[in-house]
Amino acid sequence: MAIPSQSSSAKSKAAQRRSAKSRTKSRASSSSLKSTRPPLLVASKTSTRTTTTRTSKTGPLSSSLSSSSLSSRHTRALINTHHLLQKRLARARSRGDTTEIREIEAQLAAQGGLKAYQLASRTGQSAERGGDSSRVLVGWLDEELRARKAALAVLRSGCPEPRQGEWRAQHTNDDDDADGDDAEQDRNTKPTGLKPLRILEIGALSTRNALNVAGVTRVRRIDLRSADEGIEEMDFMHLPLPLPHDAEGKGRWHDERGYYDVLSLSLVLNYVPDPKARGAMLKRTALFFAPQPLPHGKKDRRTKDDDRQNQRDVDADVDALQQLPCLFLVLPSSCLHNSRYLTPQHLTAILNSLGYTHLHTKTTRKLHYSLWRFDGPRARDEWIKSGGDVVFKKREINPGGGRNNFCIVLDDDHLE
Numbered sequence: 001m002a003i004p005s006q007s008s009s010a011k012s013k014a015a016q017r018r019s020a021k022s023r024t025k026s027r028a029s030s031s032s033l034k035s036t037r038p039p040l041l042v043a044s045k046t047s048t049r050t051t052t053t054r055t056s057k058t059g060p061l062s063s064s065l066s067s068s069s070l071s072s073r074h075t076r077a078l079i080n081t082h083h084l085l086q087k088r089l090a091r092a093r094s095r096g097d098t099t100e101i102r103e104i105e106a107q108l109a110a111q112g113g114l115k116a117y118q119l120a121s122r123t124g125q126s127a128e129r130g131g132d133s134s135r136v137l138v139g140w141l142d143e144e145l146r147a148r149k150a151a152l153a154v155l156r157s158g159c160p161e162p163r164q165g166e167w168r169a170q171h172t173n174d175d176d177d178a179d180g181d182d183a184e185q186d187r188n189t190k191p192t193g194l195k196p197l198r199i200l201e202i203g204a205l206s207t208r209n210a211l212n213v214a215g216v217t218r219v220r221r222i223d224l225r226s227a228d229e230g231i232e233e234m235d236f237m238h239l240p241l242p243l244p245h246d247a248e249g250k251g252r253w254h255d256e257r258g259y260y261d262v263l264s265l266s267l268v269l270n271y272v273p274d275p276k277a278r279g280a281m282l283k284r285t286a287l288f289f290a291p292q293p294l295p296h297g298k299k300d301r302r303t304k305d306d307d308r309q310n311q312r313d314v315d316a317d318v319d320a321l322q323q324l325p326c327l328f329l330v331l332p333s334s335c336l337h338n339s340r341y342l343t344p345q346h347l348t349a350i351l352n353s354l355g356y357t358h359l360h361t362k363t364t365r366k367l368h369y370s371l372w373r374f375d376g377p378r379a380r381d382e383w384i385k386s387g388g389d390v391v392f393k394k395r396e397i398n399p400g401g402g403r404n405n406f407c408i409v410l411d412d413d414h415l416e
């Protein structure tokens, strides 16, 4: 006898139960991501000991979440908590408090560590949340890039292609005379179109961003934690310096002596937990550019007075100016517009004191983008001669309630 099969109404009831169950499950997981509670760590202002952690069953959230599943509130909460813990860690380290260090490190690990932080940061960069900052940099470098593209097109349409390594030869032949005069000659005589723009992206989360312009840019990417094959795992503070600083040649990259045309420091300085270390990082950027003289016949445009009109005048003229080599700096707007210790004018003075000249600024509700040309030690000397400061201590310059304490401290010590 045939075993009686389930009646069709019983079958459909079972199917309804299964689908209701699965709906409940998926609601539970999506509501847990969209709840108003930070996803991982609820940091207490008073004590790290009261901090609680929540991780998924399978471990830190970084392993169970894709970037698209993080809501912007959770992304922000994760990023803020990570920064807070990093700051506490830096303080505990400076006190040598090993118990506290271990505790904070455990909290960072429970939160998913740098991996989860990077995932959250990448989510923040996604197109639907405003896109990544490299597009602003590429917009500012448009003229440089177009000149190179045009030169490339000319080469392709008949003129002999440079042989492989020709760019390299241009650099390696003059390895031992890397002084200002040589650099000046580079500026004035070498056809810009023949060299790809060498870009160092510090704090890179992805190998795919607007900086990749085929045949025109050559991007080196580094980060404390490599999230991709094309990103070197490297602390910028330990990245070997280009020649001539580095006599052993460790600073070479792609067989060239290591100077860059562009350094990108986007949302990295605010990751650094200590004001002095931030100053040291800015100071170090200057060592990755070839020594630069002031361009002939160009007025030194650096000014302590950063008023808006002045800025517009400079911006209007900027296309006519040499832009390279330059530093691209991105900070959260609040670091400059709502800090007790830093304002845009103060940042300009700090960078002027390191030999940088302001070229562009763009401010959005969230981010402050800026571009600075490196004019080198001679520009720094001019700055000093004109009475500019070179030491920037922690000093309240923008008092008021509700402000943050973001600060950059620059000490008197010499450049490396």
Ligand SMILES: C[S@@+](CC[C@H](N)C(=O)[O-])C[C@H]1O[C@@H](n2cnc3c(N)ncnc32)[C@H](O)[C@@H]1O
Residues within 6 Å of the ligand: 114, 118, 121, 125, 132, 133, 202, 203, 204, 205, 222, 223, 224, 225, 234, 235, 236, 237, 265, 266, 267, 268, 271, 272, 330
């Ligand atoms: C918020 S992410 C910034 C990502 C990307 N540049 C952007 O604009 O969105 C900060 C990154 O900077 C990296 N970072 C911080 N200090 C660094 C250092 N000293 N050297 C290299 N990378 C660093 C961190 O590991 C992190 O991945």
